[in-house]
Structures are given as structure tokens and as C-alpha cells.
Amino acid sequence: MTNKIKPGQSESAASRRTFLKGGLAAGGAIVAGATAARSATPDKAITEPHEWAQTLGEGVDARPYGTPSEFEKHVVRRNVSWLTATPESSVNFTPLHELDGIITPNGLCFERHHAGIAVVDPAKHRLMINGLVDKPLVFTMDDLKRFPRVNKVFFLECAANSGMEWRGAQLNGCQFTHGMVHNVMYTGVPLKYLLEEAGIKSSAKWLMPEGADASGMTRSVPLFKALDDCLVAFAMNGEALRPEQGYPLRLVVPGWEGNMWVKWLRRIEVGDQPWHAREETSKYTDLMENGKARRFTWEMDCKSVITNPSPQAPLKHTQGQTVITGVAWSGRGTIKRVDVTIDGGKNWHTARLDGPSLDKSLHRFYFDFNWDGKPLLMQSRAIDSTGYVQPTKNELRKARGTNSIYHNNGIQTWHVRENGAVENVEIS
Ligand SMILES: Nc1nc2c(c(=O)[nH]1)N[C@H]1C(S)=C(S)[C@@H](COP(=O)(O)O)O[C@H]1N2
Ligand SMILES: [Mo]
Numbered sequence: 001m002t003n004k005i006k007p008g009q010s011e012s013a014a015s016r017r018t019f020l021k022g023g024l025a026a027g028g029a030i031v032a033g034a035t036a037a038r039s040a041t042p043d044k045a046i047t048e049p050h051e052w053a054q055t056l057g058e059g060v061d062a063r064p065y066g067t068p069s070e071f072e073k074h075v076v077r078r079n080v081s082w083l084t085a086t087p088e089s090s091v092n093f094t095p096l097h098e099l100d101g102i103i104t105p106n107g108l109c110f111e112r113h114h115a116g117i118a119v120v121d122p123a124k125h126r127l128m129i130n131g132l133v134d135k136p137l138v139f140t141m142d143d144l145k146r147f148p149r150v151n152k153v154f155f156l157e158c159a160a161n162s163g164m165e166w167r168g169a170q171l172n173g174c175q176f177t178h179g180m181v182h183n184v185m186y187t188g189v190p191l192k193y194l195l196e197e198a199g200i201k202s203s204a205k206w207l208m209p210e211g212a213d214a215s216g217m218t219r220s221v222p223l224f225k226a227l228d229d230c231l232v233a234f235a236m237n238g239e240a241l242r243p244e245q246g247y248p249l250r251l252v253v254p255g256w257e258g259n260m261w262v263k264w265l266r267r268i269e270v271g272d273q274p275w276h277a278r279e280e281t282s283k284y285t286d287l288m289e290n291g292k293a294r295r296f297t298w299e300m301d302c303k304s305v306i307t308n309p310s311p312q313a314p315l316k317h318t319q320g321q322t323v324i325t326g327v328a329w330s331g332r333g334t335i336k337r338v339d340v341t342i343d344g345g346k347n348w349h350t351a352r353l354d355g356p357s358l359d360k361s362l363h364r365f366y367f368d369f370n371w372d373g374k375p376l377l378m379q380s381r382a383i384d385s386t387g388y389v390q391p392t393k394n395e396l397r398k399a400r401g402t403n404s405i406y407h408n409n410g411i412q413t414w415h416v417r418e419n420g421a422v423e424n425v426e427i428s
Contacts, residue, residue: 093179134199188233255331289401300331315420319373330384344377
């Protein structure tokens with residue numbers, strides 16, 4: 001069960017905590033704090049020459065494929081040991097708290113594999129389209145690159161993202177609570193062009209994409225989605241797909257659960273009914289309180305999270321000018337508004353959306369404020385272009401119970417202490 005404690009009370013290491021709404025100290029008048037700039041007192045870091053100015057640096061031949069600065073070594077994907085029985089069938093998480101803007105760098109996109117990373121030779125790779133088509137076709141990678149291609153930014157979220165938080169606050173860090181999402185610009189061919197080439201029979205209603213990895217992953221995708229906005233993608237953020245993301249070819253299913261985005265895509269069968277594959281029966285279905293399961297819950301509901309500050313990224317100052325930032329996304333469109341509270345929901349402020357607002361993409365938001373140095377209970381709440389409002393975790397539990405793992409898009413609360421430390425909590 002959850003502990004109910006008041007802010008300011010000393011806290012145990014218990015992982016699940018609940019705060020009483022009445023006991024909040026934050027909010028009210030914002031006092032003027034220190035400015036973000038340092039005063040002009042002598043500082044050796046500016047008055048003395050540094051070692052990096054004493055010798056020549058590496059030449060242009062040192063880094064044929066660039067990697068981040070050695071001072072950024074902590075910016076990595078991480079896994080959760082108790083979720084990783086075997087690394088070949090597991091997940092790691094995007095370090096959301098280390099990123100800004102909306103694009104996830106290729107080397108930091110979370111990975112989810114059912115049978116490890118297949119090493120596929122593009123020269124030997126083929127995509128087959130068969131089933132209810134006039135003309136079964138096989139494409140080489142070169143064939144695919146002769147079709148008109150498009151560039152589109154989309155988020156991919158695993159339906160299990162935040163799944164460990166259904167019953168209470170558990171993991172300390174947005175990397176772990178929300179890091180099964182990445183946002184990438186894909187280059188690929190609209191699937192509709194390939195289906196048109198094969199000629200879809202009038203009885204066709206469903207597709208079954210299949211992966212070339214040892215898991216041979218399959219999902220049933222309705223034809224209307226394929227004809228709407230699915231892509232067969234070969235590049236991410238301007239370069240070839242990474243092996244982890246399905247090199248040389250993956251299916252892009254915008255706004256829909258990540259499991260459908262089949263990697264190492266080798267075949268698409270066209271049929272007149274769904275296949276009821278493992279990934280849409282025993283997995284990726286949502287068991288309700290009454291014992292029935294929701295299925296084909298494809299769309300990822302509108303969601304947001306504050307990425308900074310957060311448990312892995314505490315505040316380094318104790319009052320004054322402060323930036324709160326995070327990301328919001330919706331599988332149904334763009335983000336219309338993000339609200340932020342710093343007092344556990346007593347007062348809500350409209351956050352500033354910055355950067356491109358793209359369909360079914362992450363959106364970046366900021367809330368700039370003057371911190372009075374008192375503990376904060378921070379939340380963000382996103383509203384998408386359909387008018388859907390991100391629910392609280394308790395609203396979700398009321399509607400769907402707590403048996404589920406998937407589709408947890410509830411509002412996240414972070415508790416910021418006076419010393420800047422942050423932890424994952426829930427408000428009752
Ligand atoms: N062939 C194949 N495709 C796959 C998977 C897989 O194991 N094999 N995992 C799926 C799942 S569950 C998710 S959430 C996404 C993860 O994509 P990513 O590794 O690019 O993050 O790929 C999907 N496509
Ligand atoms: Mo997934």
C-alpha cells in the first residue's frame with residue numbers, strides 16, 4: 001500500500017509514496033530570486049588559460065563517424081535489471097531527461113527486441129507482398145528506392161510505456177517511467193504505393209507485416225491505416241536505419257502502438273480478417289476488472305511528462321529563475337496545449353510550446369518561473385488537437401482497473417525538494 005506523508009516530513013526509501021493534497025507548501029506568491037547569471041567576481045575558469053588551449057586538438061581524420069563529447073558519457077540508453085531476464089528479449093529506455101528539442105538522436109532511441117538485433121544484409125534483404133493481391137511482388141532495397149519517398153517525423157511509443165506505474169509510483173526517473181518513446185524523422189515510401197503496385201483485391205481488409213528477425217514478429221494492421229499514412233522506411237534522421245531500429249527496413253505506423261512498427265520488415269500478407277497473432281492476443285491487450293480484455297487498442301492516447309527537473313536530473317540551484325521542460329504527444333494529431341502545475345494541481349499555468357508542432361510527433365514545452373525555494377509538486381497535462389485531455393492516473397484506474405500494463409497515459413507527478421532532489425510520487 002502507499003504511504004501517505006506530508007511534504008517536509010522525512011521520508012523513508014519506500015518506493016511508493018502518496019501525498020495529501022491539503023498539505024502542500026508550494027504555490028502562492030513567487031518571490032524574486034537570484035538571477036541565473038554569475039556575478040563578476042574573479043573566476044579562474046575565465047581568467048586562466050585551460051589545458052585545451054595549450055595544444056593542438058585532434059585533426060579531421062580522427063573521427064570519421066562522430067560520437068558525442070567524452071563529457072556526455074552518462075547520456076545513454078539504460079535498462080531496468082528486473083525487467084531484463086534476457087537482453088535479447090527485453091527493452092532499454094531513451095534518456096529523455098538528457099534531451100531537448102523534439103528529435104531523438106539515433107543512438108539514443110529506446111530498443112525493444114523479441115529476439116535480439118538481427119544483422120540483415122541489405123543486398124540479400126527482400127520485401128514480399130502476397131495474399132489478396134492481383135500480383136504478388138518481391139522488392140529489393142534498390143527497387144524500393146525507385147518509388148516516390150517522403151520525410152515525416154513521428155513518435156514511436158511502446159504500448160507498455162509507463163506500464164510499471166499502473167499500481168503506484170515505482171521507477172525513479174522519466175527515462176524509466178516514460179522512456180519507451182522516441183521521435184525520429186523517417187524517410188520512406190508510403191505503403192499505399194506498394195499496395196497499389198501489387199493491386200489490392202476488393203475483399204482485402206487487413207495486412208500482416210512480418211519481421212525477418214528470429215522472432216518473426218507479426219501483427220494485424222487494418223488496411224485503412226496502411227492506405228492512410230503507413231510508411232516503409234529505410235532512413236531515420238537522415239541516415240540509414242540503425243540495426244537496433246530494423247535496418248534495412250521497418251514499418252512506420254504513425255500514432256499507433258510501437259509493437260505494430262515491424263522491424264527488419266520482410267513480408268506483408270494481405271487478408272480479409274485479422275490473424276490473432278500472439279502480439280494481439282496474449283500480449284498488447286488490456287485486461288479489465290471484469291475479466292474482459294480490450295483489444296486492438298492501436299492509438300496511443302495523448303500524454304506528456306516533465307523531463308527536467310526529474311529524479312535523474314535534479315535542480316542544481318535552490319531558488320530563483322528556473323526552467324521546467326518536457327514533451328507531449330498524441331497518436332491522434334498535434335498538441336493544442338500543455339498545462340503545468342507546481343503545487344500539485346491547485347493552480348495550472350499554460351506552458352510555452354516551442355519548436356515544430358507536427359502531427360503524431362513529440363512536442364517540446366517549457367514553463368519558466370521564479371522558484372521560491374519551497375518543495376514543488378510538478379505535473380504536466382497535455383490536450384491534443386481533438387480536445388482530448390490527458391487523464392490523471394486515478395481517472396485511468398477508475399476506467400480500466402489495475403490489471404493492465406498497456407496504455408498508461410496518466411499524469412505524472414514529481415516531488416522537488418528544497419535541495420533540488422526530485423522523486424516519483426503520486427497525489428491522492
Ligand atoms: N521484427 C520485430 N519488430 C518489432 C519488434 C521485434 O522484436 N521484432 N518489437 C516491437 C516492439 S514491441 C516495439 S515497442 C517496437 C520498438 O521499436 P524500437 O526498437 O525502434 O524502439 O518495435 C516493434 N517491432
Ligand atoms: Mo512494444
